[in-house]
Every structure is written in structure tokens, then in C-alpha cells.
Amino acid sequence: MTAEQxxxxxxxxxxIRELVARWGSRASxxxxxxxxxxxxxxxxxxxxxxxAVEGVHFRRDWLSAREIGYRxxxxxxxxxxxxxxxxxxxxxxxxxxASLRESLIEIGDGIGxxxxxxxxxxxxxxxxxGAELSLSTTVFGSAFAPLARAGARPGDTIxxxxxxxxxxxxxxxxxxxxxxxxxxxxxxxxxxxxAEARWLADRGAAAVIDVSDGLIGDAxxxxxxxxxxxxxxxxxxxxxxxxxxxxxxxxxxxYELIVSSSVAFDVRAFAERFGLALTPIGRVIDGVPGxxxxxxxxxxxxxGYDHFSRR
Amino acid sequence: MTAEQxxxxxxxxxxIRELVARWGSRASxxxxxxxxxxxxxxxxxxxxxxxAVEGVHFRRDWLSAREIGYRxxxxxxxxxxxxxxxxxxxxxxxxxxASLRESLIEIGDGIGxxxxxxxxxxxxxxxxxGAELSLSTTVFGSAFAPLARAGARPGDTIxxxxxxxxxxxxxxxxxxxxxxxxxxxxxxxxxxxxAEARWLADRGAAAVIDVSDGLIGDAxxxxxxxxxxxxxxxxxxxxxxxxxxxxxxxxxxxYELIVSSSVAFDVRAFAERFGLALTPIGRVIDGVPGxxxxxxxxxxxxxGYDHFSRR
Numbered sequence: 001m002t003a004e005q006x007x008x009x010x011x012x013x014x015x016i017r018e019l020v021a022r023w024g025s026r027a028s029x030x031x032x033x034x035x036x037x038x039x040x041x042x043x044x045x046x047x048x049x050x051x052a053v054e055g056v057h058f059r060r061d062w063l064s065a066r067e068i069g070y071r072x073x074x075x076x077x078x079x080x081x082x083x084x085x086x087x088x089x090x091x092x093x094x095x096x097x098a099s100l101r102e103s104l105i106e107i108g109d110g111i112g113x114x115x116x117x118x119x120x121x122x123x124x125x126x127x128x129x130g131a132e133l134s135l136s137t138t139v140f141g142s143a144f145a146p147l148a149r150a151g152a153r154p155g156d157t158i159x160x161x162x163x164x165x166x167x168x169x170x171x172x173x174x175x176x177x178x179x180x181x182x183x184x185x186x187x188x189x190x191x192x193x194x195a196e197a198r199w200l201a202d203r204g205a206a207a208v209i210d211v212s213d214g215l216i217g218d219a220x221x222x223x224x225x226x227x228x229x230x231x232x233x234x235x236x237x238x239x240x241x242x243x244x245x246x247x248x249x250x251x252x253x254x255y256e257l258i259v260s261s262s263v264a265f266d267v268r269a270f271a272e273r274f275g276l277a278l279t280p281i282g283r284v285i286d287g288v289p290g291x292x293x294x295x296x297x298x299x300x301x302x303x304g305y306d307h308f309s310r311r
Numbered sequence: 312m313t314a315e316q317x318x319x320x321x322x323x324x325x326x327i328r329e330l331v332a333r334w335g336s337r338a339s340x341x342x343x344x345x346x347x348x349x350x351x352x353x354x355x356x357x358x359x360x361x362x363a364v365e366g367v368h369f370r371r372d373w374l375s376a377r378e379i380g381y382r383x384x385x386x387x388x389x390x391x392x393x394x395x396x397x398x399x400x401x402x403x404x405x406x407x408x409a410s411l412r413e414s415l416i417e418i419g420d421g422i423g424x425x426x427x428x429x430x431x432x433x434x435x436x437x438x439x440x441g442a443e444l445s446l447s448t449t450v451f452g453s454a455f456a457p458l459a460r461a462g463a464r465p466g467d468t469i470x471x472x473x474x475x476x477x478x479x480x481x482x483x484x485x486x487x488x489x490x491x492x493x494x495x496x497x498x499x500x501x502x503x504x505x506a507e508a509r510w511l512a513d514r515g516a517a518a519v520i521d522v523s524d525g526l527i528g529d530a531x532x533x534x535x536x537x538x539x540x541x542x543x544x545x546x547x548x549x550x551x552x553x554x555x556x557x558x559x560x561x562x563x564x565x566y567e568l569i570v571s572s573s574v575a576f577d578v579r580a581f582a583e584r585f586g587l588a589l590t591p592i593g594r595v596i597d598g599v600p601g602x603x604x605x606x607x608x609x610x611x612x613x614x615g616y617d618h619f620s621r622r
Contacts, residue, residue: 032459032536033393033521034359034452045356047434048345049402049449053441082344091360093404093447123358126447130364136404136437136447138360141345148343210344225343 015101016127019108026115027122035123037088043142045088048079054133062174065103067188069110069135075212076137077118077192078255082210083148084201085141087194089123090115092137095130107135118194147197149225151207152260156284158230159200159259159267161193162276164215165243168251183240190255196274197257204263211254219258219282219292226260229287232294236281249294260284326412327438330419337426338433346434348399354453356399359390365444373485376414378499380421380446386523387448388429388503389566393521394459395512396452398505400434401426403448406441418446429505458508460536462518463571467595469541470511470570470578472504473587475526476554479562494551501566507585508568515574522565529569530593531603537571540598543605547592560605571595 020027039045052058052072063071073090080087092111096104115122123140152158166186173180180187197208209222215237223230232249239248259265270278287293331338350356363369363383374382384401391398403422407415426433434451463469477497484491491498508519520533526548534541543560550559570576581589598604 032461033390034357034396034450034457036355036357036394036454036457038355039350041352044347044349045399045451046345046347047358047402047449047451049404049435049437049447051404051406051437051439051447053406053439055442056440079344083347085345088356091358091449093360093362095362095364095445124360126360126362128362128364129367130443130445131366132442134406134441134445136360136362138358138402138449139345140356140358143347146345146347150343 015104018105022105022108023112023122026112035089035091037123037140039088039142043144044146046080046083046085046141046143046146047138048076049136049138050076050079051134051136063188065106066110066113069107070114071188071190072135073111073114073137074190074192074255076139077114077194078210078212080139080141081192081194081197081257082208083141083143083146084197084205084208085143085146086198087118087120088140088142089121090137090139091123092125092135094125095128095132095134097131097133098129100133118192147201147205147208149207149209149222152222152226152228152230152284153206153262154228154284154286156206156260156262157264157280158219158232158282158284159261159265159278160215160238160256160281161196161278162254162256163238163240164254164256165239165248165251167253168247169240169243186240187253190253192255193257196276199270199273200259200265203265205259205261207260209258211256211258212252214250214252215258216249216292220290222258222260223292224290227289228284229289229291229293230282231285231287231296232282232292234295236279238277238279326415329416333416333419334423334433337423341433341435346400346402348434348451350399350453354455355457357391357394357396357452357454357457358449359387360447360449361387361390362445362447374499376417377421377424380418381425382499382501383446384422384425384448385501385503385566387450388425388505389521389523391450391452392503392505392508392568393519394452394454394457395508395516395519396454396457397509398429398431399451399453400432401448401450402434403436403446404439405436406439406443406445408442408444409440411444429503458512458516458519460518460520460533463533463537463539463541463595464517464573465539465595465597467517467571467573468575468591469530469543469593469595470572470576470589471526471549471567471592472507472589473565473567474549474551475565475567476550476559476562478564479558480551480554497551498564501564503566504568507587510581510584511570511572511576514576516570516572518571520569522567522569523563525561525563526569527560527603531601533569533571534603535601538600539595540600540602540604541593542596542598542607543593543603545606547590549588549590
């Protein structure tokens with residue numbers, strides 16, 4: 001009944017030892033029945049879990065094992081960015097079919113790469129046998145005043161980081177078995193906007209959400225949580241070359257941030273600091289709560305749903 | 312590529328809404344991109360993740376959906392007990408085949424039951440589609456001075472809580488398609504010894520581990536982490552009626568605690584407080600580090616392995 005019996009004690013032992021050795025100092029926190037970490041006095045713990053399942057969240061014919069590990073961790077870290085939290089560490093629960101045993105180290109390397117990118121560490125985890133490849137990543141962070149979705153107020157400006165449309169276009173091309181070309185990088189190597197979120201929070205951001213369901217869908221979640229209407233200007237939406245505006249506003253898996261703020265941000269300072277665009281794309285108005293207007297007329301009540309969130 | 316596209320937005324929305332409504336005040340912490348909680352000043356955060364996969368960690372013909380949810384959470388909570396931590400909350404990541412959609416509420420009821428039992432709450436989670444049923448439970452706790460496995464010293468007495476052998480005997484009978492009888496309850500309704508661990512820690516326990524791989528295996532993990540030898544007296548091992556001593560010492564999934572202490576515990580006060588046996592079963596000696604002796608002669612170097620743990 002235990003994983004040890006299923007995988008064979010030696011096999012699992014070796015696999016975990018190999019992973020931990022490979023992670024080196026990135027996994028220095030691993031040990032005991034549970035991980036232990038401390039926060040600065042007064043900080044709250046911020047935590048989230050995200051699962052990536054083969055065939056549902058990724059396809060092995062599109063991504064390397066390393067990219068699968070990297071993306072699973074980034075998707076989870078992006079939820080910390082949406083709270084403007086500093087990462088404190090991650091736990092990785094990997095379920096692995098025996099046939100993919102030889103991919104484990106590559107998956108681990110991708111996990112290590114994501115952890116390095118944001119300067120955090122692997123605090124522990126779990127390795128199980130199973131019929132399908134699945135990664136559940138728990139991320140922990142800390143924040144003195146975590147930002148939520150509920151802070152947007154009429155009169156705020158809505159900003160978005162980065163340029164949109166790349167991941168959706170990459171998926172569309174891959175579905176047609178074409179090369180994803182210049183769009184592939186945005187799909188396989190998203191960046192969690194952690195430092196960007198803290199920069200924005202420090203300068204007065206009122207509410208933040210990350211773009212996982214698409215700009216319109218996630219703007220709708222922000223609008224619903226804040227009980228406001230968000231009016232977007234489609235022409236202002238920054239998009240990759242060759243992407244039309246509808247696709248830029250509907251594509252998911254971006255991991256960029258939508259930010260609501262009553263304070264005007266210095267977008268040039270942001271661009272200089274992060275090498276990334278910060279673009280005003282609309283404003284918060286006193287319309288039907290939980291809705292999104294586009295170009296002043298169309299009213300959209302988003303149907304997208306973000307896991308386990310309050311409405 | 313997202314769970315929304317895979318499950319259908321309406322379906323996932325409804326499923327999560329149903330679960331959260333069912334959990335009521337147990338899930339009052341759910342919301343936003345990540346969960347937020349605060350600790351008492353000076354406390355450390357203690358965190359662990361455990362995955363239960365159908366066919367590896369449980370069988371649906373042996374357990375009800377409610378029991379599957381309950382056991383998955385208890386197995387994770389037991390790691391907090393092994394650190395003598397107070398639970399602060401859990402995150403539940405559920406991967407569910409479409410064919411089991413109607414079992415989700417029952418699974419959720421089992422999760423709620425485990426949460427109620429220890430007085431904690433559901434802080435958030437994730438619901439994904441997938442080919443096999445799988446639950447990854449992340450547990451958070453807090454402790455001023457988390458207990459670890461590394462504190463056992465020569466001269467300590469080794470104690471174990473409860474009576475052993477029930478879960479292994481239940482599995483053996485179920486494998487023969489017999490009724491598990493009086494042993495079934497110990498398999499399907501294990502209890503995480505959280506309050507017991509804190510009682511023991513408050514009275515001077517030096518090291519604790521929970522019995523998931525079996526008494527000998529987990530005593531070996533404790534011995535290895537503490538670089539000591541543990542000598543067990545097989546006749547002293549408390550076991551259920553009808554269980555032989557070898558089975559009591561080798562069966563896993565107990566979620567009882569092995570405790571090392573230089574202070575003698577008042578086992579009668581423990582029994583009165585918790586309605587549970589606390590039994591001295593051996594001592595820590597200056598033998599080969601990381602080994603277990605049974606009845607003074609046999610030396611066992613355990614092969615069991617606990618997920619992602621330091622050796």
C-alpha cells in the first residue's frame with residue numbers, strides 16, 4: 001500500500017537521492033517529516049498549490065521533461081506574484097509512471113531552474129508511482145501586507161505587464177503540428193513576475209491578479225472580487241508581433257500581471273528596471289460589478305474560473 | 312491547455328462551488344490566488360506534502376470515497392504530529408477522472424471530517440482533470456521548537472503510542488477478499504496523533520517519528536537521523552488481539568508515534584488524557600549508528616525510505 005512497496009524501496013531511494021544531489025544547495029532545506037522555515041516578524045505566510053497533469057496541462061510531445069518541471073513550478077510561483085509575496089520555498093509532489101523514470105532528473109533540473117530564477121529553495125516533497133505524470137507544486141511566500149484581488153476601486157487605472165498572445169499562438173501552431181517559432185519561448189519559459197509585483201505593491205498597487213485564464217477572464221475575476229467593472233481599451237493591449245487583439249485578450253498561460261492602481265506608475269522606470277513593458281490598458285468604473293467592458297460598449301461577464309477562489 | 316478547457320468551465324466551477332459550500336466554515340480561509348495565514352510571534356512554519364494515488368496508496372474497492380479523502384489528509388497531518396506542530400491549515404490538490412465526478416463531494420466530506428477532527432481548516436487547493444484519482448495534501452503547522460528525528464541520545468527510552476498491527480492485518484485480509492473485521496477501522500480511520508505529540512514534546516520528548524513504513528523501518532529512520540542504535544524489546548510491542556509480533560513490528564500505515572526521551576513519561580496520565588496506550592518498547596544504545604536491534608541480538612539495517620528525507 002505504500003509507495004515504497006510499489007516503486008521498490010531501492011528504486012525510490014535512489015531516485016530521491018539522485019534528485020537531491022542534483023539540486024545541491026537549492027534543496028538544503030530538505031529533511032525530516034516536514035520542512036521548517038521562519039518568517040520576518042509581522043509577516044504573514046502566503047501559500048498556494050498548483051497541479052500540472054500530463055494531457056491536461058501539458059503534452060510531452062510539445063515540451064521537454066525539463067520544460068515540464070520548469071513550467072509547473074512557475075505556474076505555482078505566479079500565484080505568489082499575484083499576492084506580491086516574497087517566495088520562501090516550495091514543496092514538489094511528483095507522481096511518475098515507471099516508464100518515465102529516466103526523465104526524473106531532467107524534470108528535477110527544470111524545477112531547479114525555476115527555483116534558481118527567483119532565488120528560492122526546495123523545502124521538501126513527495127515522490128509517488130502512478131499511471132500518469134503529474135506535478136503538484138506548493139509554493140510558500142511571505143508578505144507584510146499581501147495584495148489581494150479585492151482592492152480595485154472606481155477611478156483606478158488598469159495596467160498589464162509584458163506583451164500578450166505568445167503562449168496561445170504557440171499552442172495553436174503546435175496543435176496544427178507547425179513549428180511554434182518565436183512564440184514557443186513564451187509558452188515553455190514563462191517568468192513569474194515576483195519582483196515586478198513587489199515593485200508595484202511598494203508603489204501603491206491596489207489589486208493584482210496573474211493572467212492564467214486570459215486577460216479578459218482574469219480581469220473579470222479581479223472585477224468580481226472587487227465588486228467593480230473593468231473597462232479595457234483593446235487598442236492599448238500590448239501584444240506580440242503577428243498576434244491579433246482578440247487572441248491577445250483571450251489567451252491564457254501568460255503569467256503576466258493585471259494591476260489596478262489609483263497611483264500612476266512610472267512605466268519607464270519599470271521598463272528600465274525589469275526590461276519589461278508596463279502598459280495602461282483601461283480603468284475601473286462604476287458599472288455592473290464583476291463585469292468587463294471592452295472599448296466602452298461590449299459587456300462581458302467572464303465565464304472563466306480560477307481554482308478554489310472566492311467569488 | 313488549462314483545466315478549465317479540459318473539464319469545461321461550468322463543470323469545474325460547479326464542482327468547486329459545491330465542495331466549498333459543503334465545507335462551510337471549515338473552508339472559510341479559501342480565496343484569492345493564494346492562502347494567507349499568520350503565526351504566533353516566534354513560531355516557525357512547518358510544512359509537508361503527501362500524495363495518495365489510486366492503485367498505489369489506496370484501492371477504491373477497499374475504501375469508500377469518503378474514507379479516501381479522510382485518509383489522504385490524515386497521512387499528511389501525521390507528518391505535522393511527527394514535528395509536534397499545531398496544524399494551521401491544509402491545501403488540497405485533487406486530480407479527478409471525469410468518471411468519478413460524482414464521488415467528489417464524498418471525497419470532500421472525508422477531507423472535511425479529517426479537518427474537523429484536528430480543528431484546522433482548508434485554506435485552498437486545486438481541482439484538475441486527470442486519468443487517475445490522486446490527492447496531494449499540503450499541511451501547514453506552527454511550532455516554537457519543532458521536534459525532529461535527530462534528537463535521540465543513548466540512554467533514552469523508546470515509546471510507541473497505540474497498539475500496532477491493525478492496518479497490515481486489514482490489508483492482508485482484503486487481499487484475500489476476506490472481511491477485514493475488527494482491523495478495518497484502523498486501516499480506514501487512522502488518527503493523526505497531533506495533540507499527543509505536543510503533550511510529549513511539552514514533557515521533554517527528544518525525537519519523534521510517525522509510523523508509516525512500519526515500527527522497525529521508522530525506528531531505523533530515527534536511529535539514522537540521530538546517529539544512534541535503537542534496541543527494541545519485541546515482547547513489549549503493543550499489538551492488537553490476534554496479531555503476531557513480527558506483523559506488529561513490520562506493518563505500515565499506522566500513524567502512531569515513536570518517541571525517544573531521556574525523561575520518563577507518566578504513561579497512565581497519557582492514557583487517561585488520550586484514551587490511548589503509551590508503551591516503553593526499548594531504548595537508545597551506543598551501537599552501530601542507524602541500526603535497530605531486536606531482543607538484544609538481531610541487528611537490522613532498515614531498508615525503508617521516507618520521502619525526501621535526510622539520511
